[in-house]
Amino acid sequence: MTTATNILIVGAGHMGSAIARGLKQSSPSMAIIVVEPNPDRRAEMISAGFIAEEGMPTSLASEIIILSIPPQAFPSFSEANPHIKQYPGMIVSVMAGITLSELKDRLKTPQLSRAIPNLPCAINEGMTVLTFTPQATKKNIDLVRDLFTKLGDLFIVNDEPLIDSATALVGGGPAYVSYFAAALVEYAISAGFDKTTATSVTNTLFRGTSILLTANSEPPMSLCERVMTPEGTTQRAIHFFNEKQIRNIIIDGLKHACTRSRKLGRRA
Ligand SMILES: NC(=O)c1ccc[n+]([C@@H]2O[C@H](COP(=O)([O-])OP(=O)(O)OC[C@H]3O[C@@H](n4cnc5c(N)ncnc54)[C@H](OP(=O)(O)O)[C@@H]3O)[C@@H](O)[C@H]2O)c1
Known part of the structure; x- marks a missing residue:
């Protein structure tokens, strides 16, 4: 090439x-x-x-x-x-x-x-x-x-037009992932971990999960379900997320980002 x-x-x-x-x-x-x-x-x-x-x-x-x-x-x-x-x-x-x-x-x-x-x-x-x-x-x-x-x-x-969708997904992607990571760090600190440990644990969680998803070519929800032991602890958290419609909120957020990208193009 x-x-x-x-x-x-x-x-x-x-x-x-x-x-x-x-x-x-x-x-x-x-x-x-x-x-x-x-x-x-x-x-x-x-x-x-x-x-x-x-x-x-x-x-x-x-x-x-x-x-x-x-x-x-x-x-x-x-x-x-x-x-x-x-x-x-x-x-x-x-x-x-x-x-x-x-x-x-x-x-x-x-x-x-x-x-x-x-x-x-x-x-x-x-x-x-x-x-x-x-x-x-x-x-x-x-x-x-x-x-x-x-x-x-x-x-x-x-x-x-897919470039505007990619702007929302790919360009903004690291921000959404970091936003979720920040919530985990905040939880860890509130639970008593020091900031360095909270950050390091969270970073390892993201790295390990990302490598596992890629290695297994696994749909993300399938990995999520493998962690959710029936009636277990993780299931409680995911059920709470579902009640609050977190996935829909995230999808709507990306739609807003895509709309903003299209609007920037019409501005000039
Ligand atoms: N950040 C991302 O993750 C990301 C992802 C995908 C695409 N993009 C796109 O990448 C572009 C840059 O984003 P960014 O986040 O890097 O923004 P940024 O951090 O604000 O950087 C833009 C840079 O361009 C400089 N600049 C402004 N006018 C200029 C000119 N006429 N000639 C040369 N340099 C000029 C700015 O200088 P001053 O600050 O002095 O004005 C600034 O240093 C945007 O169009 C954005 O849509 C960003």
Whole structure:
């Protein structure tokens, strides 16, 4: 597979820096430049070994540009950097909500991909859902596939609206899992464990459960039921969750996130 050697990441916030760090780890020889207006974040990236610029370079020599700025900043970014319209390479947007059609309109290129990665990309354990324009060349598709494969697992969709669902599921996923983990830590502390032990026990619970689910290719509810001894202790907790409709609440929360992603796209 074709491998990119030269990448430009615009926006080194949470997601942009996670992508940069994951790529550096998996491909130390890859040239990665980040563009980041915030001086503190720029300094952080420089101390992590990246080249960090305040603004877009005048000459765009990378094979791939990754746009990782807030969706609300995209219109002003494209207006402030008209030279990006002459860029001959592949542009990957990880911005929530900005459609391929809007990207094409503002960037004047059909060599585009929308990707929704997540923060575990920083440790090469990420999940990315991607789509491409029909005009994206095979070479560019291969470059992007290879790039995100270095950051973890990859799933390609042809149906662009699924990218908004992926924004809710994949982009936000680590937040929901961490939210649940925070509740377990809070319970453990309230039950008398110190914070370090509570956190460490919870992290091990998540790691072990995730490995077990993957190893057994097991539906999550089947593992859940294996823990629930009839009339036992776990069953009490799960019954309480069910009474409170926690699963429906979670599903509705993700639907709200998906709607928000679609709304961000209509904003400009
Ligand atoms: N966080 C996630 O887990 C996640 C997952 C999937 C997708 N995404 C998408 O990734 C994008 C970035 O999210 P984030 O969480 O990383 O946000 P973030 O932490 O706020 O980072 C965005 C960065 O872009 C910088 N920026 C703003 N305008 C810029 C410009 N014109 N040129 C260059 N840099 C600019 C910001 O600098 P200032 O702070 O100085 O403005 C900030 O450092 C968003 O579009 C989001 O939808 C995020």
